[in-house]
Amino acid sequence: MKPPPIWLMRQAGRYLPEYKALRAKAGSFWSMCMNPELAAEITLQPIRRFGFDGAVVFSDIFVLTAALGVPVEYEEGFGPRVGRVVSEKELVHDDALWARTVSPVYETLARVRSELPTGTGLIGFAGAPWTLAGYLAQGHSTDDQRAAKLWGYRDPAGFDALLDQLADAVAEHLIGQLRAGADVVQIFESWASGLTADSFARWVIAPNKKIVARVRTEYPKAKVIGFPRAATLEGYVRYVQETGVDAVSVDTSAPISWAVQAFGKRAVVQGNLDPIALIAGGDALRQAVDRILEATKDIPFIFNLGHGILPETPIAHVEELVARVRRPR
Numbered sequence: 001m002k003p004p005p006i007w008l009m010r011q012a013g014r015y016l017p018e019y020k021a022l023r024a025k026a027g028s029f030w031s032m033c034m035n036p037e038l039a040a041e042i043t044l045q046p047i048r049r050f051g052f053d054g055a056v057v058f059s060d061i062f063v064l065t066a067a068l069g070v071p072v073e074y075e076e077g078f079g080p081r082v083g084r085v086v087s088e089k090e091l092v093h094d095d096a097l098w099a100r101t102v103s104p105v106y107e108t109l110a111r112v113r114s115e116l117p118t119g120t121g122l123i124g125f126a127g128a129p130w131t132l133a134g135y136l137a138q139g140h141s142t143d144d145q146r147a148a149k150l151w152g153y154r155d156p157a158g159f160d161a162l163l164d165q166l167a168d169a170v171a172e173h174l175i176g177q178l179r180a181g182a183d184v185v186q187i188f189e190s191w192a193s194g195l196t197a198d199s200f201a202r203w204v205i206a207p208n209k210k211i212v213a214r215v216r217t218e219y220p221k222a223k224v225i226g227f228p229r230a231a232t233l234e235g236y237v238r239y240v241q242e243t244g245v246d247a248v249s250v251d252t253s254a255p256i257s258w259a260v261q262a263f264g265k266r267a268v269v270q271g272n273l274d275p276i277a278l279i280a281g282g283d284a285l286r287q288a289v290d291r292i293l294e295a296t297k298d299i300p301f302i303f304n305l306g307h308g309i310l311p312e313t314p315i316a317h318v319e320e321l322v323a324r325v326r327r328p329r
Contacts, residue, residue: 003326004293004301007054007123008318009249010308011046015315018045029074033060034104040111047120049315050322054121054184054302055112057177059105061127061188062135064169067101068092070136084139086151088162102173106180113181121184124177128189128228129166129207133159145191152203160202167207171214178219186225186249187211193230200235204228208243216244225249225270229307233258240267252306256295264299272306273321279310281317289324 042058069092137147152159226245247268
């Protein structure tokens with residue numbers, strides 16, 4: 001039986017010693033994202049070390065907000081801070097600013113494309129509108145997305161206009177990445193949990209559907225992965241049915257056997273190893289990997305994590321993961 005392809009979310013970065021060495025020289029995360037030479041090197045580091053089947057471009061979801069005139073900065077030990085937005089009219093639509101901000105991502109993709117081994121896919125990505133709106137409304141990360149929800153409830157027309165602008169920007173950014181050489185693009189809806197069914201439909205499904213449709217007007221055969229992380233099971237089903245994504249990435253809490261039954265004949269399933277199990281290693285890792293492989297053996301499947309790889313992940317455990325996924329069965 002042929003093993004499934006494998007790549008890991010956030011595989012390029014903070015758990016790799018070669019990345020840490022480069023980060024120490026570069027000075028900041030954002031400067032690395034904006035430097036195509038460095039970003040291409042970081043993208044290729046896990047491919048050289050582990051031979052993953054896909055290289056995910058080293059970039060950041062806030063490239064888009066910066067391209068729309070919203071400043072972003074990274075605080076050690078805290079994470080990203082973005083300029084707080086209280087009106088959809090605050091987004092800036094300036095062609096020169098857009099090109100200046102997103103072009104390093106496309107140059108990075110082109111550089112990586114030229115150096116990738118034959119048979120290794122190139123993956124681009126963007127944050128989804130609801131997730132980006134959550135940061136814009138709050139100014140930083142928050143578990144409950146309170147500011148964005150309040151905006152959506154109090155000013156539904158204005159919030160819809162914000163999501164609509166963000167959807168246009170996400171679609172254009174994904175198209176730009178496909179044009180630069182990406183084989184696949186993934187939409188990260190990192191904060192899809194905790195929404196009512198109606199809010200999920202309006203704030204998550206509708207903008208993502210618009211993005212997929214817009215991408216397909218330029219690239220009808222484009223492969224798009226959707227990741228509505230921590231959505232309800234019903235939400236996952238509606239997302240796949242209504243957005244038109246080719247593949248769905250499921251988080252750790254979604255039972256893989258359920259995902260096989262729900263999507264096995266409709267979309268490629270991607271996921272969903274617990275990143276903590278990868279840190280733990282040993283029997284916990286081996287058993288978790290085997291359960292996923294057994295459950296997905298009869299469907300189109302991409303082995304991945306249920307969320308991004310964590311900084312303290314041992315290199316040896318990643319090596320063991322790749323070897324176990326690819327072992328003869």
